[in-house]
Amino acid sequence: MNNSLLLGDEAIAQAALDAGLSGVYAYPGTPSTEITEYIQASPTAKQRGVHSRWSTNEKTAMEAALGMAFAGKRAMVCMKHVGVNVAADAFMNAAVTGVVGGLVFVAADDPSMHSSQNEQDSRYYGQFALIPIFEPSNQQEAYDMVFDAFDLSEALGTPVMLRITTRLAHSRAGVTRRAERKENDLRFSTNPSQFVLLPANARKQYNALLAKQTLFQEASAKATSNKYTPGADRSKGFLAAGIAYNYLMEHFPNGCPHPVLKIGQYPLPIEAVKTLAADCDELVVLEEGYPLIEEALTGLLDSRWVIRGRIDGLLPRTGELNPDHVGVALGFPAVTEVEVPEQVRMRPPSLCTGCGHRDVFEALQVVYKEKADECRIFGDIGCYTLGYLPPFRAMHACVDMGASITMAKGAADAGLKYPVAVIGDSTFTHSGMTSLLDAINDRSCITVIISDNETTGMTGGQQSAGTGKLEAICQGLGVEPDHLHVLVPLKKNFDQMVDLLRREMAYDGVSVIIPRRECIQTLSRKKRS
Amino acid sequence: MKTDIILAGVGGQGILTIAAVIGEAAVRRQLFLKQAEVHGMSQRGGDVQSNLRLSDKPIFSDLISRGKADLVIALEPMEALRYAGWLKPGGFVVTSVTPFINIPDYPEEAVLMQTLKALPNAHLLDVDAVAKELGSSRVSNMVMLGAASPYLGIDDAALEEGIIHLFGRKGAAIVDMNLKALAAGKALVNHT
Numbered sequence A: 001m002n003n004s005l006l007l008g009d010e011a012i013a014q015a016a017l018d019a020g021l022s023g024v025y026a027y028p029g030t031p032s033t034e035i036t037e038y039i040q041a042s043p044t045a046k047q048r049g050v051h052s053r054w055s056t057n058e059k060t061a062m063e064a065a066l067g068m069a070f071a072g073k074r075a076m077v078c079m080k081h082v083g084v085n086v087a088a089d090a091f092m093n094a095a096v097t098g099v100v101g102g103l104v105f106v107a108a109d110d111p112s113m114h115s116s117q118n119e120q121d122s123r124y125y126g127q128f129a130l131i132p133i134f135e136p137s138n139q140q141e142a143y144d145m146v147f148d149a150f151d152l153s154e155a156l157g158t159p160v161m162l163r164i165t166t167r168l169a170h171s172r173a174g175v176t177r178r179a180e181r182k183e184n185d186l187r188f189s190t191n192p193s194q195f196v197l198l199p200a201n202a203r204k205q206y207n208a209l210l211a212k213q214t215l216f217q218e219a220s221a222k223a224t225s226n227k228y229t230p231g232a233d234r235s236k237g238f239l240a241a242g243i244a245y246n247y248l249m250e251h252f253p254n255g256c257p258h259p260v261l262k263i264g265q266y267p268l269p270i271e272a273v274k275t276l277a278a279d280c281d282e283l284v285v286l287e288e289g290y291p292l293i294e295e296a297l298t299g300l301l302d303s304r305w306v307i308r309g310r311i312d313g314l315l316p317r318t319g320e321l322n323p324d325h326v327g328v329a330l331g332f333p334a335v336t337e338v339e340v341p342e343q344v345r346m347r348p349p350s351l352c353t354g355c356g357h358r359d360v361f362e363a364l365q366v367v368y369k370e371k372a373d374e375c376r377i378f379g380d381i382g383c384y385t386l387g388y389l390p391p392f393r394a395m396h397a398c399v400d401m402g403a404s405i406t407m408a409k410g411a412a413d414a415g416l417k418y419p420v421a422v423i424g425d426s427t428f429t430h431s432g433m434t435s436l437l438d439a440i441n442d443r444s445c446i447t448v449i450i451s452d453n454e455t456t457g458m459t460g461g462q463q464s465a466g467t468g469k470l471e472a473i474c475q476g477l478g479v480e481p482d483h484l485h486v487l488v489p490l491k492k493n494f495d496q497m498v499d500l501l502r503r504e505m506a507y508d509g510v511s512v513i514i515p516r517r518e519c520i521q522t523l524s525r526k527k528r529s
Numbered sequence B: 001m002k003t004d005i006i007l008a009g010v011g012g013q014g015i016l017t018i019a020a021v022i023g024e025a026a027v028r029r030q031l032f033l034k035q036a037e038v039h040g041m042s043q044r045g046g047d048v049q050s051n052l053r054l055s056d057k058p059i060f061s062d063l064i065s066r067g068k069a070d071l072v073i074a075l076e077p078m079e080a081l082r083y084a085g086w087l088k089p090g091g092f093v094v095t096s097v098t099p100f101i102n103i104p105d106y107p108e109e110a111v112l113m114q115t116l117k118a119l120p121n122a123h124l125l126d127v128d129a130v131a132k133e134l135g136s137s138r139v140s141n142m143v144m145l146g147a148a149s150p151y152l153g154i155d156d157a158a159l160e161e162g163i164i165h166l167f168g169r170k171g172a173a174i175v176d177m178n179l180k181a182l183a184a185g186k187a188l189v190n191h192t
């Protein structure tokens, strides 16, 4: 029956390998990280020489994947939802160029923000780029869809988005594999203007993309993942997308009595939606993320229909769905919230004991208190964001990767006397280098701390693109040698760090301090192996 | 059969290893399984939880509904209490009694234990002591699995095969230690 027990992420990775993948390109980000890690650990991938090294950020990943698809081979690019913002320029334009080899773009959304700063819905990006979107309801479907997505991508010459959410990415179930398909040979477009988006070519390509929309619609109409199941009780009908379908069926072990349209592929299959609408006057939409389908229905159907979902408040507007919310929406009695006993306290995440970031914040905290209202600390994305929490409370901003340096610069421009940026090594190479160049070119009065643990810690310790290169990068960008310092963040160097911070914060220009000590998690893993 | 289990603990305690052994055992018995894990931010010393569902019929939801769990397995007492409310009437709690104190406002232990003991079907076990006696504090989680094993709906042989499969790479001594821990855990519950 079940072949192997795989996380949704692993099922996608295994499927890509089985479907003839030649390269995966990605920057780590929960909940997408395990896709690339699975391929990195795969003996088959190693033996075939499938590319799997981490990219510096999501945009470089997207562009490299497009290059591989340009050359006729199958490429996959994976990222978390906010990574799509970083990759967006390349992503939107890849839809216009189209592809030669198959290109599957995996966007892993995080509704409820388990490990993220927002819960944006990547389906809007897919719709915005005018490309097909696949949304699996379970691990097996995720596996199968990767094959279909590559085939569709090559048949219609378009990138295809595979949209998943945390719950599928990080949940395990049995998956049955298919036979392995050979990798593609090198092959190029016969159209010399396809990838040259000069306005004259781009207009042609854009019209070609618009012309493909009917084909995408036909593909959705034929897709087995879009399935209409009639039901005797037509008092209402359901549209259930991706894993939301499971929360519906969970309540009807013997089959749903109402008509159900399961959605697994977009653009929305319009004829199937109309069939459902012809049967029912009230439509309930169950979807993970923003109300994309719910909004689309108001355009497709007139006001005779009652459309219910996240917009009208039948389901919560924010957060991931669960069987309890859906049960209430179905009219089942709400399970009374059992009071969590008052002894149960919040247990927020915290920096590991012995972590070098701790020493950085201990010193920074002291200097910050001395400067009081003339100082603000601009944090960034990574383990060190926990410097916001007690006992440190030494952070005033954390917005998007790289923003620490540029926000500090903007605040300096506005007149803040002591702006300090705290950024991790991986975040620095992801998006901080261009920020630093802006600050240097403007001679902004900021102090930048690159807290270097020589890994991408927050996401589990992946290789960090700048390890061993940070001083050279800073010097190359123009940081003055006298204001570039490296030290070891340890208790015994506390005074040295405090002094250095005081001195460099007083300097009228850009200073960079690099506290460097290996992440204790990666260190202990190395020791054990 | 159908067993809905919530595994609870603190990031890094090893609840995912318990889940992995049950998962392997379930596959060996041709059961359907869904297991939602927690990766990422909360693994940094925060509370972590995993929903594990076993059944002889296909399973839809990855998540367990409130009031429907058959069993809560916890490696930390306060975390056991966090999820006690997910149990169905008559559901069981099997928890370690050793607190993991990494927050300043951890509840008073005596009160915590009292509340746990007042739950209808709770086993409060010193799995760490058992593991230490066996000679490895790292097998506490397998002691816990052994203690919970009567409530899983899976036979012991399948769990043992799961352990052998999972730890096989690490050598015979480690496999043996984990098998012993499983048996010791089981004995613990039979005696309470």
Ligand SMILES: Cc1ncc(C[n+]2csc(CCOP(=O)(O)OP(=O)(O)O)c2C)c(N)n1
Residues within 6 Å of the ligand: A027, A028, A029, A030, A080, A082, A083, A086, A381, A382, A383, A384, A401, A423, A424, A425, A426, A427, A428, A453, A455, A456, A457, A458, A459, A464
């Ligand atoms: C655009 C974007 N991509 C990826 C992530 C996921 N992410 C969050 S923190 C982090 C790692 C940061 O590593 P580093 O800056 O070295 O800090 P560390 O966690 O090691 O302290 C990543 C990849 C994100 N939040 N946003």
